[in-house]
Amino acid sequence: MSYQTGGNKGGLSKNKGKGTSPKVEGGSGSQNRGTCIRLVHHTKQSYPANISQGPTSSSGISPNIPENLSFYVRIEPLSPDYGVHGQQIRHSEPGDWLPPNRPNGLRDGQGHVSFLRWAGGRITTVPPNDQIRTTSLDGYVYTAATVFTQFPDIQRLLAVPFNARTRSVYATYGRGWQAIRFNHNRVGDSNTYLSYISHRGAERAIAAPGSPRWMPELLPVSYDCDHRHASRNQGGLIGELPLLFALAAFSIEPNQGFPVNAMGPGRWYNHGQTTGRIAERGMVVTIYTDPRNPHWSTPQLLDRLQNGEFGPFYG
Incomplete structure (x- = not known):
């Protein structure tokens, strides 16, 4: 498979249209991140113009993603660095491998840094000559996470909600590396x-x-x-954006870049490549609001995207 590159600019629109989209009960914004929320459909509600009605997910939910909504994604590959003095291979009590806790225990991993722009549900690689590559985005960080595979010891992913190359895992986050988990959000x-x-x-x-x-x-x-929920209908995946992008990055081998052609508005297209969930592979994923698109790239809109108000991220 060949992976496309290129960027596109999101425009602004002051017009509003009508549509149907899930609403989150119990408030909106960053307070809802990581909590169980219930989605309720309302038929009379105003929405920004240029809503992208993508193909339905396997459950029949149509994504309603604003075409002008955009943000940037930076994915930096990581590996443990056992050459650092005092750095040893770590294991949990059951004997499963664990990533290092200290920033100096991590180094650049296999593969290249990916710098991407997401707009209206479509992802493109930012061109090398785009000025945004040399622009400091420190003031535009929305959220970040560091994610590692725990393969082959156990088939799961471990994460902390920040860049572990700049902050100590235990000093900053006393819970240590945690397996990714899920909340179950019922649709209406x-x-x-x-x-x-x-x-x-x-x-x-x-x-x-x-x-x-x-x-x-x-x-x-x-x-x-598990068997308790086998009769439920699958609506798709939503949630913390760094983790959603990590899933995509881990889906192919490190030297293959990022599978931009596998992502569309509200759904995933199987690429059929060899999985990249290999032993001790890690990455830092940082999400930035788009400085060129301030009205359509806000923390509030990204909160709504995470919470599923525009439908599934992967359906």
């Missing part, structure tokens, strides 16, 4: 559930049987739902 009064991926979710597995559209490419089958 239906039997359809969205799985909210988080570093501190309530459930160890997704809310309903995994869709063949994105399992096992995005998630290993070890995260499939």
Whole structure:
């Protein structure tokens, strides 16, 4: 498979149209991150113009993503550095491998840094000559996470909600490396559930049987739902953006770049490549608001995207 490159600029629109989109009960914004939320459909509600109605997910949910909504993504590959004085291979009590806790225990990993722009559900690689590559985005950080595979000891991913190359895991985050988890978000009064991926979710597995559209490419089958939820309908994946992008990056080998052609508005397209969930592979994923698109790239809009108000991120 060939991976396209290139960027596009999101425009602004002051017009509003009408549409149908899930609403989050119990407030909006960053307070809802990582919590169980219930989505309720309302038929009379105003929305920005240029809503991208993508193909329905496997559950029949149509994404309603604003075409002008945009943000940037930086993915930096990581590996443990056992050459640092005092750095040793770490294991949990069951004997499973754990990433280093100290920033100096991490080094650049295999592969190249990916700098991407997401706009209206479509992802492109930022061109090398784009001025944004040399612009400091420190003041535009929305959120970040560091993620490692725990393969082959156990088929799961470990994460902390910050850049572990700049902050000590235990000094900053006393819980240490945690397996990614999920919240189960019911869509209205239906039997359809969205799985909210988080570093501190309530459930160890997704809310309903995994869709063949994105399992096992995005998630290993070890995260499939248990028998208690086998009768539920799968609505797709939503949640913390760094983790959603890490799933995509881990889906192919490190030297293959980022699978931009596998992502579309509200869904995942199987690429059929060899999985990149290999032993001790890590990455820092940072999400930035778009400085060129201030009205359509705000923390509030990205909160709504994470919470599933525009439909599934991967359906």
